[in-house]
Amino acid sequence: QVQLQESGPGLVKPSETLSLTCAVSGYFISSGYYWGWIRQPPGKGLEWIGSIYHSGSTYYNPSLKSRVTMSVDTSKNQFSLKLSSVTAADTAVYYCAKRSGYGWYFDLWGRGTLVTVSS
């Protein structure tokens, strides 16, 4: 049974870099699929941030591309998100998710982690 678990600081100061990691269990990410991040500001809708393949190939949301870096660590079976120069608008629940093998929809999600940007 494949499971995803997000981890990282719950509080980040404005202008700093948000860093999150998603640990994958039950499946070796080096075996395939794209793995990604989606966020949801409190009380609002969903926004796809970007996705990464085990080879390091990435797709980013153009609206966030200048601030986003994703990486993958196959030895630890996890992938990571860095979002730089954060503001209060980046406060959200951040989900990691697995892309389906058949298209750019997401068939497995982590439980999410709330990141608050505040001084």
Add this chain to the structure above:
Amino acid sequence: EIVLTQSPGTLSLSLGERATLSCRASQSVGSSYLAWYQQKPGQAPRLLIYGASSRATGIPDRFSGSGSGTDFTLTISRLEPEDFAVYYCQQYGSSPPYSFGQGTKLEIK
């Protein structure tokens, strides 16, 4: 970027009734590149429908999807207590970004 507009914003129905949720795209997302998700409070979204009309694994057959191009519908044939939640559509027919609608809240009347 393709913008998805869901309607209504809130839908109030009773147990056993039929729910019809709409998702309209600002431009064609292709014949079937549309997914639906269900989200309950404090939980991650769960995939319900992909390819506009295919149910994901374990999804009851009271959930069905239809549509193509710019107009899509999620139908829940007979509402059960566990169906009251927020529903999101997502398009994946164009190059990134893979956008979501703003959601429809289905509440008990």
